[in-house]
Amino acid sequence: MRSITKAIATVAIAASTFGLAACGGSSSSSGPVEGSWDDVVAAANKEGSVMLYSSQKPANLEALKAAFNAKYPDIAMDFVRGTDAEINPRIETENKTGKGIADVHMLTDAGWIQNAADSGAYSADLVGPALDAPAYEPDKSVINDRFFLTSAAVFALGWNTSAVPGGLNTPQDILNPAYKGKIGIVNPTGIASYVDLYRYYAKTYGEDYWERLAALEPRVYPSALGVAQALTSGEVVVSPSVQPLVTEVEAGAPVNWKLPPNPWGTPWYSQVVGVAPHPNAAQVLADFMVTTEGQTALNPGYAAALPDIPGAVARAQEIASPDVAELTPEKVEQYSEEWQKLFQS
Numbered sequence: 001m002r003s004i005t006k007a008i009a010t011v012a013i014a015a016s017t018f019g020l021a022a023c024g025g026s027s028s029s030s031g032p033v034e035g036s037w038d039d040v041v042a043a044a045n046k047e048g049s050v051m052l053y054s055s056q057k058p059a060n061l062e063a064l065k066a067a068f069n070a071k072y073p074d075i076a077m078d079f080v081r082g083t084d085a086e087i088n089p090r091i092e093t094e095n096k097t098g099k100g101i102a103d104v105h106m107l108t109d110a111g112w113i114q115n116a117a118d119s120g121a122y123s124a125d126l127v128g129p130a131l132d133a134p135a136y137e138p139d140k141s142v143i144n145d146r147f148f149l150t151s152a153a154v155f156a157l158g159w160n161t162s163a164v165p166g167g168l169n170t171p172q173d174i175l176n177p178a179y180k181g182k183i184g185i186v187n188p189t190g191i192a193s194y195v196d197l198y199r200y201y202a203k204t205y206g207e208d209y210w211e212r213l214a215a216l217e218p219r220v221y222p223s224a225l226g227v228a229q230a231l232t233s234g235e236v237v238v239s240p241s242v243q244p245l246v247t248e249v250e251a252g253a254p255v256n257w258k259l260p261p262n263p264w265g266t267p268w269y270s271q272v273v274g275v276a277p278h279p280n281a282a283q284v285l286a287d288f289m290v291t292t293e294g295q296t297a298l299n300p301g302y303a304a305a306l307p308d309i310p311g312a313v314a315r316a317q318e319i320a321s322p323d324v325a326e327l328t329p330e331k332v333e334q335y336s337e338e339w340q341k342l343f344q345s
Contacts, residue, residue: 155265157173188335
């Protein structure tokens with residue numbers, strides 16, 4: 001094999017508190033039990049809980065939690081949701097102190113993933129059978145037996161159907177004075193995947209695209225989730241870059257979405273954390289995430305790592321990872337500063 005909103009912060013803090021109580025600040029684990037997969041599952045049932053850190057939207061994570069708990073009723077799953085810029089340092093701290101809270105970690109930061117996969121410093125070897133399934137294409141989907149492809153974000157145009165009944169076709173459609181003050185965008189500060197998104201849009205849709213959009217005084221949100229919520233409420237009416245609003249449309253929200261020509265995307269990879277307090281349950285969750293049940297729960301509105309997943313908008317293996325050489329911490333910081341001057345000065 002190979003700054004969040006106050007509401008999201010409250011969820012993350014509550015989940016983190018749960019994790020601390022559940023594992024008691026456990027020290028470094030020794031890895032899954034030796035033996036068959038059935039032995040691993042039996043040990044996971046005895047551990048009784050598992051914690052996921054992820055930057056995916058809460059609705060999808062809740063669906064994953066429900067599906068996992070139905071499949072494994074003796075293992076209580078919970079999650080902490082936040083951006084990579086918030087979660088990755090927590091993983092680093094837990095690893096450094098040897099006191100794990102997370103069992104599985106899901107992220108999009110390509111540089112962090114590659115460095116961690118090369119070093120092996122943060123991960124345990126993967127053992128789940130679903131990770132070897134031919135339909136999962138393990139040769140394309142697993143890095144160094146440490147990180148496994150889980151999903152991919154593909155960003156779309158989004159709009160509020162009450163305010164924009166005719167919809168949108170291209171990112172340039174948003175460069176309309178009628179939308180001044182009513183455009184929602186994500187803040188890329190410190191987040192490598194969002195920096196890559198901004199650069200891609202400039203390269204693909206016009207080098208002056210963001211300068212022209214900045215003149216329309218967009219509203220800035222900490223994540224695509226915040227943009228989606230603002231579109232639903234009518235606080236903004238259009239966005240050039242939001243995750244496909246599949247769950248929102250199904251729920252009857254007054255929104256719609258469309259993939260633009262040459263859409264941008266970025267893969268989510270996950271790891272079983274080396275200091276996981278529940279090492280066997282971590283392996284069981286990792287395996288479940290790439291089964292048909294796990295992918296169906298996790299990927300409405302995303303690209304899935306298995307074919308024919310209901311609600312998925314693409315195949316994750318077809319979404320290229322960003323160029324890590326262009327997303328070093330120094331370059332991410334430099335672009336973040338340039339973005340702040342353009343949008344927040």
